[in-house]
Amino acid sequence: MTQDGDVQHPIVIAGAGIGGLAAALALAQQGHRIVLMDRARQLSEVGAGLQLSPNACSALDRLGVLDALKPVVCAPDSLRIWSGRSGRQLGRVQLGSFIEQRHGYPFWVVHRADLQRILLDKVRETPGITLRLGAEVLDLAPSPYEHLVCIYQDENETGNLHCRALIGADGVWSKTRKIVPRHQNAHFSGQVAYRATIPIDKVAPRWTRDSGLWLHSNSHLVHYPVRGDRELNVVALAEEAWQDETWSAKADKEALLHRFKDWPSDVRNLLRLPETWLKWALCSVDALGPWTHGHVALMGDAAHAMLPYMAQGAAMAIEDAIVLARHLPGDVKNIPAALRAFERSRKPRVSHIQSIAFRNARVFHYTGVPALARDTVLRLSKPARMTARFDGIYSWTADQ
Structure with missing residues (x-):
């Protein structure tokens, strides 16, 4: 390993969300020391x-957490598509x-907090x-050696940390991305997601048997059980235009109900149940933009x-972690070349998805x-054939 004297430098990962946690585990399996901020x-x-x-479950299996997830996930038999x-x-x-036999791994739904906790x-x-x-990467400083000096700030001080590489897993509003020349800023899509969970005993069984996807003009609805069938995620x-000062906010339930005013009454009754909506x-960030720099x-x-x-x-972030680690074995000599190879190997799949x-x-x-034509195609399609349409996504495994 590249060292300064007798010191083995770590890899720094900025961001401890799902992608950053997965990357820390995958790189540690390769023998690297990791500092996760x-x-x-x-x-x-x-x-x-x-x-x-299944592709995400394959990666989580490689990380050694698949079994720990079983008590908190749900495995719906179907995704039912409805007209709004x-x-x-x-x-x-x-x-x-059906999908587990087809791909060797299950299709699960889970609460994000449960996955992050595990x-x-x-x-x-x-x-x-x-x-x-409570520590944030601020910048990089030059070093006379084959490594970086990472400048960070925590609640006590601004400090320097010598490291072999910096991995930006700090989300859609990444600060690490600004270190990469020609980086792409996040772009607002003109669409908003309202999210809530409901105790499962407060909803009718029709909402909990399977995952659901409802389609309507300029809007749609998704629901599925989480937390071991204890809550319904909606x-x-x-x-919609975005008027708030931050990119996430508490939602006005009455405004949401007005937005869905011409939906079926049972859907509107479901939307009335949560006390709080966010x-x-x-x-989005264009996947064809630059990912690496040195x-x-x-x-x-x-x-x-x-x-x-x-x-x-989430699946793409977890896959990224596995492939990144594959390109950074413990004895890697040329880290910039390895990171460029990671980018080349991932870009086609991620940009396609x-x-x-x-x-x-x-x-x-x-x-x-167009909506009438779409609905006609859906009514004429067999369930197994609908599943097969996603084989190119779901067939990826951690061994590829």
Whole structure:
């Protein structure tokens, strides 16, 4: 390893979200020392539910956390697609045992906080990983050696940390991204996600048997159980201007209900149940922009934040962690070349999936004749064939 005297320098990871935690585990498996920094003094939930398709589960298995997740996940048998106009079912995507047999790993839904907690527990019990909360990477300084001097600030001081590489896993509003020349700023999509969870005993069984996707003009709705079937995760997405000063905020329930005023009454009754709604501006970062510069690399949302219309944002960050570690074995000599190779290997897949999410954003919100054509195709499609459409995404494994 590249050393200054007898000191073995760590890899610094900025951001202890799902991607950063996964990267710390994957790089530690390769024998690296890791310093994982996050500006939050306490890691807490951001968002609510997320979907773990077979490709994500394969990566989590490699990280050694798949079994620990089983008590808190749900494995829906199907994704049922409904019309937000008529309330009728349009189609069904077969999940459950069918998709596990097809790809070797399950399709799970989970609360984001549960996944983060299990990854965090694994990080804390893994030798060689140091977690520093309340600490933020500010900049890099030149070094006469083959490593970086990372300038950081915590609640006590501004300090310097010699490191082998800096990995930016600090999300859609990444500060690390500014270190990479020609970086792409996050772009607001013109769409907003309203999120809430409801105790499962407060909702009718029809909402809890399967995952649901409802389609309407310029809006759609997603729901599925989380926390071992104890809560229902509900996400209402709509085309809307963003007026708040920050990119996430408490939502006005009455404004949400007005936005969904022409939806079926049972959907509106569901939306009335949560006491509190939060909303997020949906932003993206162009995956074709630069990810690396010297000993610095971006991953996850910092490199390629995508709209949630393919439910692959978390999965892509977890995959990034596995592939990054594969390109950085413990005895790696040329880190800039290894990081460039990581970028080259990931960009085609991630940019393809990002483009699918952009396309789905249009298709889900069709109006008029295009919506009628879409609904007709869904009604004529067999459930297994609907599942097979995603083979190119779900068939990825940690061994590829």
